[in-house]
Amino acid sequence: MENKNGKTCSNTPSLRKGWTGARRGLAVATVMALAALGAAPAVAQQAGPADGGSHITRATGRGALLAVTPVAALGRTDVSAFLASGGIDTGTVRYGVRAYRLTYRTLTPQGEPTTATGLFVLPGGGADRLDLVSDTHGTMVHRDYAPSVGEDFGRFAPYLHASAGRAVAAPDYLGLGKGPGPHPYMDTASSVTASLDMLRASRTAARELGRPLTGEVYASGFSQGGQVAVALAKALADGADRHFRLRALAPVSGPYDLQGAETPAMFDGRINDISAVFYMSYFLTAQNRLHPLYKDPSELFREPYADVVENLFDTHHFEEDIIPALPGTLKELLTDKAYQDLQHPTGALRDVLKAQDGQCDWKPDVPVRLYSSAADRDVAIANSHNCAAGFAAHGARVPVIDQGSTDHNGTFMKSGPQIVRWFDTIGAAGPRHR
Template sequence: MENNNVPTAHRTSRTQRRIARRTTAAAAVLVLAALGVAPAAAQQPAGAPAAAHSATAHGRGALLGITPVADLDRADVARFLASGGMDTGTVRHGLRAYRLTYRTVTPQGAPTTATGLLALPKGGPHRLDLVSDTHGTMAHRDYAPSVGEDFGRFAPYLHASAGRAVAAPDYLGLGKGPGRHPYMDTKSAVTASVDMLRASRTAARRLNRPLTGEVYAGGFSQGGQVAMALGRALDKGVDRNFRLRALAPVSGPYDIENAETPALFDGRVNDTSAVFYMSYYLTAQSRLHPLYKDTSEAFRKPYADIVDDLFDTHHTEEEIISSLPATLKELLTDDYYRRLQHLTGGLLEAARAQDGNCAWKPDVPVRLYSSSGDTDVPIANARNCAADLAARGVEAPVVDQGSADHNTTYMKSGPQIVRWFDTVAARH
């Protein structure tokens, strides 16, 4: 029986692995043998041109490796999506998927590498529009889209099977990228996402499926926030090779200061998720902002001695949750518990560094997907985002999926987003 003491954002990963083991032999091809990352020139598809040298060959977004990870026909994709309870009516093609390794930068601007998933449809137009899909909270690096056949694959497979290329970054420190994941650091998530777009452009050209430059941005949970920030960066012209066409994030924590954090204390976020998210957030943000000098300032014993190591990207969500208490009150010191209810200092600085990504005027259509039943990221986040956009003259409807929980919100929203992207594309 499934352990329900795991946040809904993570239960599907384990459930999906069980489902995958029960599917037919055809579904077993969902993930090919994972290959080690090697230089791109050594991993070119048969007949592909050698890597071209350019002014950006050693800069951000430079492609270092292409590793095939999946080759599915249309029926395989439909089975995979249906295993998660998703509508398969938009599945038109099979797909091939690849792990890309590319150059990017750390939160401090130092050179590093990251990985991500590029999914390409079998069929459809030769030149492909691109969906940027940014994933939700993951603590174990192997849950990332380019590595794990888990929740992180649903959106890429959904959009690719509908006929668009998909660039799904793993973010820093997840997948095969080095170091720790700077959880909820929106700035570095955006740089990793932009550089994934650049690497995808190079890879798609080498794979003989060049990109049009049109980008449809979407993401779920943590990735919903990233999608809004990425859309803003594209709108400002962060890379002239890409043009934003539409924004459709799902259940993003767009307002940590005024929506997400208060909901941790008033019952709108369930206790298990509150403990998991806040532990992850505090330990990651403490490396970027002055939250505390020692974990014992924020966490009670014995958790102060173990909490940082739990989020080393090598522990599963189940392992982490079983090692932590049931409530925030038991996790945090009395002083820190009070401070989180009235953000000041480093805590306020960290929250505001992530907030504000709806405070701009997109020149493209925007839809915000959420649900009243979500007890991980309450719908107040989407409503506050819509209000920020409305204050700038942008109407962004909040599509409420009703009583759906966090993951189900995406499973219901995803096919609706595909059909909406189709409508937007048809206007040109």
């Protein structure tokens, strides 16, 4: 895809064109198979919510399940075809899947009650009690690309893991999917809250659907979701919920070090220019809603972009709309002062960057692998090396699996099946808690 300056964007939007066929094929399979969901164990319900899902009557507190909405049912062959359309190795596919949109209670970044949605996926076979994979997705700007709504990239990982025999909880995050309000992009704390509450809602849904969970959680995630996965794993390891026990952690290409790796890489050429503009615009506008970085966008953004940048990231614009509306470089996007300040952040800028960092400053007592690629020009591999160094400082040796010449999205495509197989070896070994 090219922007108005004729520069090619290697970010997610350029790949979505290739997923159109997969989306259409999945939609056909879903229409044909959704009738089978009627045979699933019924949930307690009353008058259904607006999206037609079953309404759970006993729903109070964080993580309380409000509604379960069937969204897909695919046989094993359909799952394989869908994953293959994205270039994903299908050798781990053992079962078909059934997918549901969960609506549940959680909190805003300010600690106020709100609701969120997420995708819950069950395998068509496997154990009577299922281990759970928490899969946290990468950067998305339009709410309809979230896993519980969009039938494309956001479902690759959930279907990959579920078809291998584990349940999957894939939160949409706040403000995406069917959740209200804007998305607080890269606010790690609220993403962890929404992800943890999605686990709780999934536990209830699994019980209601007759596929109870073991309590073992395998944490994974891609890009933005890699950062969330590490932070969620830390929360679980610290005992955030007694019903869940962290079993393994395998994030892919997460921006674990905004100050020391990712932001510098946007200014020194390691991150491609279009991606740097896209991510930085999204980050600054989202963070300004939480922490005052500016009173007027013109304080950070040059004209004419200052007049449009906030509206572009309102969860109702697609990447294909946003990228052509922005310039080709950070130098063209940012004022001279903002351009310099971001390279040497102080004050509020330093604080918002620092608030997202430090997620690797703990010692995991479960197996951990960090997946990345030296050729990734969206999230620099230095993030993964710095994260591994953070773990090492606390006495944990964590390998960085370098996928070499693979680009950002390709890193997930290559890593996903490897992670499934690695989770298989962990599940087959060591003591189990039942």
